[in-house]
Amino acid sequence: MNSSTDVAVSRGPAAEPAALRDVMSQFATGVTMLSVGGDHIHGMTANAFTSVSLDPPSVLACVAHSAVMYEAITKAGHFGVSIMEANQEGLARFFADKKRPLGPGQFSGVDWVPGPRTGAPLLEGALAWLECEVSEAYEVGDHSIFIGDVVGASRGDAGEGLLFFSGAFQRAPLPAR
Numbered sequence: 001m002n003s004s005t006d007v008a009v010s011r012g013p014a015a016e017p018a019a020l021r022d023v024m025s026q027f028a029t030g031v032t033m034l035s036v037g038g039d040h041i042h043g044m045t046a047n048a049f050t051s052v053s054l055d056p057p058s059v060l061a062c063v064a065h066s067a068v069m070y071e072a073i074t075k076a077g078h079f080g081v082s083i084m085e086a087n088q089e090g091l092a093r094f095f096a097d098k099k100r101p102l103g104p105g106q107f108s109g110v111d112w113v114p115g116p117r118t119g120a121p122l123l124e125g126a127l128a129w130l131e132c133e134v135s136e137a138y139e140v141g142d143h144s145i146f147i148g149d150v151v152g153a154s155r156g157d158a159g160e161g162l163l164f165f166s167g168a169f170q171r172a173p174l175p176a177r
Helices: 017-024 068-076 086-096 103-107
Strands: 032-036 042-046 049-054 057-064 078-083 112-114 121-123 128-140 143-155 161-165 168-172
Touching (some): 042 086, 068 143, 078 143, 086 168, 121 128
């Protein structure tokens, strides 16, 4: 490799999907609810989410092409993110359930407010919220990576975080002070 931007590429047989799922279960992730408002209102639990850049502020979310959220984000061009608090495990399970109602019905009985910039549903009681405008999308295998420019960010009250680790929801306790 000649420079810091060169990457060594090795081509060999790909890992089996089950092996990748098993290995990645050992990587603890935060739990979010991605959302889109308006004509394509939809929510989806996601843990394939991370920050990308502070300048400009941007994040990424990975969404399966088979997910309703894929079409919702693609059509709307924006999305909201609710970073879930440990006590919101029930909501995380609900928005991960493929049998839940679609459209506005999935938000019936759920406490949320429309994001002031995008109208995307933001869960009340979450640890933090983001509103994002899609700036780029990359298709990789059976998923797309949506890069969102952050157009709104706010933080709620401190609380324990909701994590996903080893195939189960976990609590991330507040650090001792």
